[in-house]
Amino acid sequence: MSTILTSKTTPGAPLLRAESAFNFANEAIIITDANGCVADVNPAFCELTGLCLEEVYGQSLEAFSILSLDDSRTTRFMREQQQLRDRSKCQVSYRSHDGQFYPGMMSINRVRNAQGQVDHHVVVLADLSAIPAHARHLKREVFFDALTGLPNLQLLTQLIQESIQHAEAKQLPLAICSLDIDHFQTVNEQLGAHVGDSLLSTFAQRISHLLFGDDVLARVGGDEFVLLLHHSDDEHFFEKLLATIRKPLVIDGQSIYLTASLGITRYPNDHSQGDVLLRHAHQAMYRAKQRGRDTYHFFDPTQDRLLQVRHEQRQRFMDALNHNELRLFYQPQVDMANGRVVGVEALIRWQHPDEGLLSPAQFLPIIDATPLEVDLGEWVIEQALQQLTEWQKAGIVLPINVNISPAHLLGKEFSERLAELLASYPTVAPAMLKLEVLESAAMHDIQAALKNMARCQALGVGFAIDDFGTGFSSLTHLRQLPVNLIKIDQSFVRDMLSDQDDMAIVESVIYMANRFKRPMLAEGVETLAHAKALMALGCELAQGYGIARPMPPCDMPAWLEGWPQRSDWHSLATLQ
Ligand code: C2E
Ligand code: MG
Ligand code: MG
Secondary structure (H helix, E strand, C coil): CCCHHHHHCCCCHHHHHHHHHHHHCCCEEEEEECCCCEEEECHHHHHHHCCCHHHHCCCCHHHHCEEECCCCHHHHHHHHHHHCCCEEEEEEEEECCCCCEEEEEEEEEEEECCCCCEEEEEEEEEECCCCCHHHHHCCHHHHECCCCCCECHHHHHHHHHHHHHHHHHHCCCEEEEEEEECCHHHHHHHHCHHHHHHHHHHHHHHHHCCCCCCCEEEEEECCEEEEEECCCCCHHHHHHHHHHHHCCEEECCEEECCCEEEEEEEECCCCCCHHHHHHHHHHHHHHHHHCCCCCEEECCHHHHHHHHHHHHHHHHHHHHHHCCCEEEEEEEEEECCCCEEEEEEEEEEEEECCCEEECHHHHHHHHCCCCHHHHHHHHHHHHHHHHHHHHHHCCCCCCEEEEECHHHHHCCCHHHHHHHHHHCCCCCCHHHEEEEEEHHHHHHCHHHHHHHHHHHHHHCCEEEEEEECCCCCCHHHHHHCCCCEEEECHHHHHHCCCCHHHHHHHHHHHHHHHHCCCCEEECCCCCHHHHHHHHHHCCCEECCCCCCCCECHHHHHHHHHHHHHCHHHHHHHHHC
């Protein structure tokens, strides 16, 4: 039989390829002439319908029961509109070889000759009933959205499953795109649900014209659609999709402008199960919304895994907080001029059941910039207040410094919560608690910091500026800050004896603190040599491994007892 396919194509390899595509395609292909009468069909068509070319030759598609699904006024109107276009797509119902009707997706491509006249049509009929056999007996409503005639979530889920298998078997890529119309709620409210409905079905028609072959457009919610793409997963396609959506839609003579946000995930790059792929596409769509809408965002599996790990780590930390795995260690602070212990700094540790004792650097980054910072901060304050109560009972009078994270200090309710915590430990004088605040935190939002610090001071709680010298604070700010102690950062102290620059910083900090009449304490004092140098510069308070390492509270009484016998350190007093 002579076909349009063989008579119009140029001879040679392209012809062979075109013929092979026609003969071996999975989808049924029907070639109709300029008037829509069948000229040729491929083997997939014969297999699907049980009809051979002789039986359908010269007939219209309706004659052998390929029928448009919905014959409402709007669909008829849309069909008429489609007839004006060269590429169109619609959902159909077709009679299969077993005499039953099944859902299909029909794409019609009008092919013109060099003079621009219609020469023939290429009609591709994709079988949407390729769903499990038991589902074929179910009603159409179960699988299709009533308003748009598109596959619904139920059918989509199954189609995704199949597409994954297909992509896996043929090593082909697959993209799932979640599409959500921006501000559709407002359109619905302003124009009414009736216009909203027409808008959605016209919108769906428009999008489906961009699809190719066995690509699928499904409606999964009010204004939420999903595209299952086998051919187009590049940025160019999604740019084109957004541009198409931006073009006005005319409903009842009114031009309506829409935009949408797209989230895309690509298989096998995102090697997940169908429902997870859908969730990832949704997640990416929300990112597109956050990024300002009318845009697309690709899901990033690596980034997602990192977020997942972070999430699990946070959950684990929450458990640690609730199951008493956290500990406060205490590091003494002494006055080198008289050998007296002036207080302790509370330092957090995590007694991890599997990993042992973890230092703050190993877990504080996990909760950085999360509400858990506040939870931990409150736990630390409460724990310190409890410790103060216990020591007080045992006759130990040692003020405790606790470290407060910047976000916690700058929070709105910081001073109120502190007041509540203090109230629940009425035997503890608020002056026994001092809050160590990073210099950088105080500088981050100086007004908020000043306000909260003033409120806490009104409660009787003092402040120390931690890691001083690392935060580039201006002298004006330093003068403003109501602090009772300046702690010179250990990084400068450590190398002050060997590094002239560090020595210069330590000298300047000590000079400044003296000028502003603020007490200062050197952190990281590891040797007597450091201690002597610091005293010579005028800094008398010290904390560091040379004096004591941070220790659990149970070790504190023994350390306090042994400290007076440390004659090397006590001889510093006599140097004065
Ligand atoms: P920081 O407040 O500056 O605490 C001093 C750190 O220096 C402590 O480390 C302490 O063990 C260490 N250190 C003390 N003396 C010496 C010394 O002579 N040599 C050396 N090399 N190190 C010394 P740690 O306990 O690992 O704490 C690190 C940081 O974690 C703290 O720095 C503080 O910023 C933060 N942190 C600790 N506990 C808490 C807490 O309860 N809450 C918050 N938000 N942060 C905390
Ligand atoms: Mg500190
Ligand atoms: Mg420090």
